Amino acid sequence: MEKCALVTGSSSGLGLEITKSLIESGYTVFGGSRSGTEFEHENFYDVELDITSEESVEEFFETVREYTTKLDLIVNNAGICEMSPLSETTLEQFESHLATNTIGPFLLFKHIESFLIKNETHIISILSTAAQYGYPNVSAYNASKFGQLGLIESLKKEWVEHKIRFTNLLPGAIDTPLWDKMGSKFSRSKMLGISDFMSVFQFVVNAPSTIQFPELTFLHREGFLE
């Protein structure tokens, strides 16, 4: 039987590349995002999803359930990042980071339990070095990713009986559209390329099912981007 994967944030950057790569490896992929993508494939279902809205998450899973009741792979990827000193960060900006990067994964996991396959499902979360390491001028992002890591660490223990795998990827900066609005202060040549990220992602996905990666941190050889 074909393998099914779910990818949040499939319209851009890492999520779009992950989607294409999984389809190439034979998965049927259910992608979720607000804007969707022009990418089309018979094994790709591009489903509308606003991860910050429980109603939208419920509707998303109703659509997925029309095609499958089991998910072999779940890629928790959707996220936002804006940069500003704390004094210039509005309450709305701070709350929108928490809504997307922390509450979003909470809603995803809350509604996904019935799709898990005992001894099989692998949940891969695209966190960030910012889930463990503080950077200046991204307090909202840092707080939201630290929060997401805490959420996952609790869930791992709560869902022990499902015997599923949890892998947390903590990459450093990657040259994706996420950086388009952040100005030119940061040199893209000191960021990982999407292909660098994908080589790690594919290694993790293709690893034997006896292995999980509780925390895989990787970054550009030049070090942290600050």
Ligand SMILES: NC(=O)c1ccc[n+]([C@@H]2O[C@H](COP(=O)([O-])OP(=O)(O)OC[C@H]3O[C@@H](n4cnc5c(N)ncnc54)[C@H](OP(=O)(O)O)[C@@H]3O)[C@@H](O)[C@H]2O)c1
């Ligand atoms: N690029 C980096 O340097 C870097 C480094 C470490 C970790 N990461 C993490 O990697 C993940 C992907 O980032 P990226 O670099 O690929 O950024 P990106 O190109 O901006 O893509 C972000 C994706 O998240 C989706 N998204 C945002 N808000 C959403 C919402 N409310 N509901 C559903 N989907 C939403 C976007 O889709 P729509 O806008 O269409 O909804 C888009 O598909 C993020 O979690 C990010 O924190 C990135």
